[in-house]
C-alpha cells in the first residue's frame with residue numbers, strides 16, 4: 483500500500499508528504515500501539531491502561547530494556563539525512579505526555595540498505611504508540627509541536643544493535659502539505 487507520497491520536482495530535493503499514522507498504512511513497518519481504557523486498581527488509588535503487544539526479539543538471552551526519551555522538535559525545514567535500524571529487536575515508543583511525533587520509515591534494498599523508493603512519512607497522534615519491527619529503517623524519534631517524553635522498550639543483548647545509514651541526499655518532509663489536523 484502506498485504509504486506516503488515521495489516526489490521530486492526536476493532538479494529539486496526529494497520530498498515526502500506525511501500521512502496520518504494508522505495500523506493499515508504502517509503494517510509493512512510494524513504496528514501502531516494504543517492503550518486500552520483505564521482500569522481502576524490498587525483499591526482505587528491508581529488507574530492503569532494496558533497495551534498488549536508482541537515485541538519481537540531475535541537474540542537469545544537478550545534482556546528487556548526500558549527507557550525514557552525526552553525528545554525535541556526537529557527544526558524546519560524537516561530534512562531526513564540519516565535513518566537507523568535495530569536488526570535484533572523490535573522497538574516501541576509510547577507517548578507519556580500526549581505529543582505528536584514524526585515517523586519516517588523505509589524498506590530495505592536486497593543488500594540491506596535503505597530503499598529510497600519505499601520511504602514513507604507519518605504523523606503519529608498524541609495517543610499513538612509506534613512499534614518498529616526488527617530491522618526496519620526509521621528516523622530517530624522526534625516530536626512535533628513541542629518537546630515531549632516517550633517510553634521506549636526493546637530487547638538488549640550483547641550484539642551491537644543500532645545500524646545507521648546516511649541517505650545519498652536529504653529528503654524533505656513537507657508538513658504544510660500533510661493536511662493532518664493538529
Ligand SMILES: NC(=O)N[C@@H](O)C(=O)O
Pocket residue numbers: 566573620621622623644
Ligand atoms: N538510537 C536510539 O537510541 N534511538 C532510536 O532507536 C530511535 O528510534 O529514536
